Amino acid sequence: MREITFVEALTEAHHEEMERDERVIVMGEDVELAYVFGVTKGLAEKFGRDRVRDTPISELGIVGAGVGAAMAGYRPIVEIMFMDFIMLAMDPLINQAAKLRYMLGGQLSVPLVVRTPGGGGVQYGPTHSQCLEAWFMQIPGIKVAAPSDPADAKGLMCSAIRDDNPVLVVEHKMLYKMKGPVPEGEHVTPFGQAAVKREGGDITLIGVGYQVHNCLAAADELGKEGISAEVVDPRTLAPLDTGTLAESVRKTNRCIIVEEGHLRSGVGSEISAAVQEEAFDYLDAPIGRVAALDAPIPFEPRLEDFVLPNTANVVDAAKKALGVTV
Amino acid sequence: MATRAKKRRSAKPKRLTKKDLNAMYRNMLRIRRFEEKTDEFFMAGRVKGAVHVSIGQEACSVGVCTALNDEDAILTTHRGHGHSIAKGTRMPEMMAELLGKSTGLCKARGGSMHIADISKGHYGAHSIVGANMPMATGMGLAYQLEGSGRVAVVFFGDGASNQGSFHESMNLCAIWKLPVIFFCENNHYAVSYHVERSTSVKDISVRAQGYNAPGVTVDGMDVVAVYEATAEAVRRAREGGGPSLIEAKTYRFFGHSRGDPQFGPYRTKEEVDEWRKRDPLTIAADMLKLTEAQKKAHLKAVDKELNGAIDFAEGSPEATLESALEDVYA
Ligand SMILES: Cc1ncc(C[n+]2csc(CCOP(=O)(O)OP(=O)(O)O)c2C)c(N)n1
Ligand SMILES: [Mg+2]
Numbered sequence: 001m002r003e004i005t006f007v008e009a010l011t012e013a014h015h016e017e018m019e020r021d022e023r024v025i026v027m028g029e030d031v032e033l034a035y036v037f038g039v040t041k042g043l044a045e046k047f048g049r050d051r052v053r054d055t056p057i058s059e060l061g062i063v064g065a066g067v068g069a070a071m072a073g074y075r076p077i078v079e080i081m082f083m084d085f086i087m088l089a090m091d092p093l094i095n096q097a098a099k100l101r102y103m104l105g106g107q108l109s110v111p112l113v114v115r116t117p118g119g120g121g122v123q124y125g126p127t128h129s130q131c132l133e134a135w136f137m138q139i140p141g142i143k144v145a146a147p148s149d150p151a152d153a154k155g156l157m158c159s160a161i162r163d164d165n166p167v168l169v170v171e172h173k174m175l176y177k178m179k180g181p182v183p184e185g186e187h188v189t190p191f192g193q194a195a196v197k198r199e200g201g202d203i204t205l206i207g208v209g210y211q212v213h214n215c216l217a218a219a220d221e222l223g224k225e226g227i228s229a230e231v232v233d234p235r236t237l238a239p240l241d242t243g244t245l246a247e248s249v250r251k252t253n254r255c256i257i258v259e260e261g262h263l264r265s266g267v268g269s270e271i272s273a274a275v276q277e278e279a280f281d282y283l284d285a286p287i288g289r290v291a292a293l294d295a296p297i298p299f300e301p302r303l304e305d306f307v308l309p310n311t312a313n314v315v316d317a318a319k320k321a322l323g324v325t326v
Numbered sequence: 327m328a329t330r331a332k333k334r335r336s337a338k339p340k341r342l343t344k345k346d347l348n349a350m351y352r353n354m355l356r357i358r359r360f361e362e363k364t365d366e367f368f369m370a371g372r373v374k375g376a377v378h379v380s381i382g383q384e385a386c387s388v389g390v391c392t393a394l395n396d397e398d399a400i401l402t403t404h405r406g407h408g409h410s411i412a413k414g415t416r417m418p419e420m421m422a423e424l425l426g427k428s429t430g431l432c433k434a435r436g437g438s439m440h441i442a443d444i445s446k447g448h449y450g451a452h453s454i455v456g457a458n459m460p461m462a463t464g465m466g467l468a469y470q471l472e473g474s475g476r477v478a479v480v481f482f483g484d485g486a487s488n489q490g491s492f493h494e495s496m497n498l499c500a501i502w503k504l505p506v507i508f509f510c511e512n513n514h515y516a517v518s519y520h521v522e523r524s525t526s527v528k529d530i531s532v533r534a535q536g537y538n539a540p541g542v543t544v545d546g547m548d549v550v551a552v553y554e555a556t557a558e559a560v561r562r563a564r565e566g567g568g569p570s571l572i573e574a575k576t577y578r579f580f581g582h583s584r585g586d587p588q589f590g591p592y593r594t595k596e597e598v599d600e601w602r603k604r605d606p607l608t609i610a611a612d613m614l615k616l617t618e619a620q621k622k623a624h625l626k627a628v629d630k631e632l633n634g635a636i637d638f639a640e641g642s643p644e645a646t647l648e649s650a651l652e653d654v655y656a
Binding site for chain 2: 060065
């Protein structure tokens, strides 16, 4: 299969969906030239500046306008340049988009996509490095996707655009340049279906977004010591496919959850609760969680590495669960 | 679509006939009576939650909506019953919503502060102050893209004009020339906070200058003045001229909400009485030279409709508990 980057996969999803449905429009800061991370490349030339438009730096205004355009029958995709800036648009996203359908008695729906790069590893410091997925997966009425490779990036983005609900797509910055196989032509990945990224029998490593790669690297390390780790990626956090996660744990009897958000009330807290509810009798060790330490993400590379989760953290957590001395 | 837009382009705002004015008076009375009933039901504990009646501000609702077509959109606020009725919202279903019935417009999930009737171009009351302006911007964007000639009107208060969302939305609408009308009902208070204390300018309409858009201040107690200003803004919007800001100076005769008294710590009885002399219904009735008998006939017809709405609402089943879990996702 041909290999393309995560960014190229997202760009392709945009091109195909905009071709398929003329109600799909794109807005955001510097999207016409795709000037920051490149996802919207070529869209303005191909579809015109009516459908693909630069906006002023007005996150509240543009996400709110996305909600309004969706209420009027369009399918807007709003790019927020860094996930951290979504704080300025929490009202339209959480108070409006997520609730309007419900609050108005089902009279309309809000088919809005907000996509945004999250995560650290690029030394941008505390206000440009956060993974805030946990905040959003808690809210009824909104869906949250966090693809970990190019194929899922394309498939989940296409699903998000076709979904009649508001969807937040979190794209980890470290993934943008990563290459991987992506099927040619239509490729739509349904929401609410976790994927087993590597099979194994001794322990389940559940990874979120970019952290799937720390899990895969940890599985390599563990493999050298004869430990077979299974790596599972939930792919969407809302809806969350607890069934597939629990099924893996029933097989391996051990579970580590790895995310890049903070430990306290994180994605891992929710997954851990769900897994123990569905697979309590099968667990041979407490569920382990690996996450960013509970501090803002510092800029200096050594400090940043220290706060963010890494492969060694995952290996250590896995060995602890297996009762192997580290 | 394109031809439709063209056809509209030549449409001048129509001059009001006596028949139109009569209908406008009737609509204002429908709002007045609905609000009086709502207040009564609230005081009796039958309408729960938060209720903000718009008594005193009827000319704004009716003046604006008379200048709109059915397909045009409005977005309103926590104080939105008047706008809803003026836009043609079905009154029985609206009353059912206030009483929390299953037949309510929002299936008893929205209540007074979230009335919407999409079938009538009413895209919702939005109770987060200022939240409706970005949404109106997006609706205007959609109307511009589809070339339908529709316009979106967003109602908001003097208090809301100090939200960032107002300023971001005005700028977006101005740079993209979107068919959006910002209609500010300056009733002089945000809860207890007087506009002179909250707001840097005397006339909120001057803020339009900062966005290179027209801004006018009108007498919000005069339904014809409101209509004319809106009709001009609508004409401009349909012709691709972009957004307008209209400020209507008005007054709420009742308290801010719930049991907030009509006057109290933040305003005097004299002030309220002074404004009551400029009751928009009286002004319109005088303009029409309505006789007592004619006024009575209006009242009778309005109360008949209102009682029908109440009967419908009261006779409707309660919302089921299961329905509280529906419509979360499409
Ligand atoms: C974001 C937000 N802040 C505060 C409130 C509480 N609140 C409800 S109405 C109101 C006053 C609004 O004043 P104004 O915009 O002038 O409208 P009016 O009530 O006079 O119609 C306030 C502060 C709210 N609903 N939303
Ligand atoms: Mg006010």
